[in-house]
Amino acid sequence: MLKAADQVLFDQGIRATPVDALLQQAEVSAATLYTHFGSKDALIAEALRVRLADWQGVWDQHIVAADNDMARLLAVFDALASYRRDKGHPSRWCAFLAAATELPAAAEEISAVLAADTDLLATRLLHFSRPLAGPRAQELADEVLLAYSGTLTAFLRGYPNAPIDVGRRLAHLAAKACRQPG
Amino acid sequence: MLKAADQVLFDQGIRATPVDALLQQAEVSAATLYTHFGSKDALIAEALRVRLADWQGVWDQHIVAADNDMARLLAVFDALASYRRDKGHPSRWCAFLAAATELPAAAEEISAVLAADTDLLATRLLHFSRPLAGPRAQELADEVLLAYSGTLTAFLRGYPNAPIDVGRRLAHLAAKACRQPG
DNA sequence: GTCTATAAGCGGATAGAC
């Protein structure tokens, strides 16, 4: 059920997907969904929570595998590539940003996950920016987050090609600039 | 009517806004909307076309005002700041990207405007990248487009603060790097 | 717990008068 929801909701669109489509995909019946989750919104929230946990796990692996400060900062781009590659059904772009756009008056339960995603990004990128940029760590973290968000949005836009490479390049430049001010 | 549509659709959300809300905002009646536009989708498409034309005009002004190659490339960020400042009701982020997310199976009329926006960005940024980056112009244009998209998405994410400054900084770095390879 | 069938409400669109 959750797997089906993740696949269809974030590929076809959250609001564009009627509950019936989820039921059909999961091969269960309406009553089952509503006894387990209570509402479509609650199902969305749960699917987002699962997704955030999965994504964090993939990112963790790439951080552990990185062997220097620069690689740890840029691991977020490698993790994104892995996450999308390993997932059978890659979402159209970013499920969290899609939810923010499609559900502007989302239930607290939903917006909390979006905030958690942004917070995870901001916190980790700042952490990994410190050894590279010292006092300019916040500046660097902001730049990398922007490059990362730009990469995600490039999937939605369909342009440019190979957005992960472009975003990674941008982040790399930003990191080098903070080491060599001017 | 179009002004009301632009304000409400792209601030409250396209799908989240019922036709009734647009009618109330514009102080007209349902029949009026449907005789003039034919459908909600057609109204959305027209609002997007108007918005693209306005945006292009603002960008034009900032290009003309720029007095060197670097300023012309970065004018897109100044134009974005102007556009949002001068608009009474700034949209939540980018109307075109919002439409792409909210209407995944959009009518051709709508997706054409999105394609036109991306095309305008890609074409102009490549044009202004040439004098700065020469053979690496495409590379630079991709990077600036990514930084620009990241800036827009930062409005949706609510983070980082001052996204236009961050995006502009990234684009500037990318341009400098193309002038000084390595 | 899961199914079938159905209720309740909303949103987009239209009919017909003026």
Add this chain to the structure above:
DNA sequence: GTCTATCCGCTTATAGAC
């Protein structure tokens, strides 16, 4: 061309049997 009133379909959610 605009309004009032209304229709129709879709979507979410529930009731009641098994």
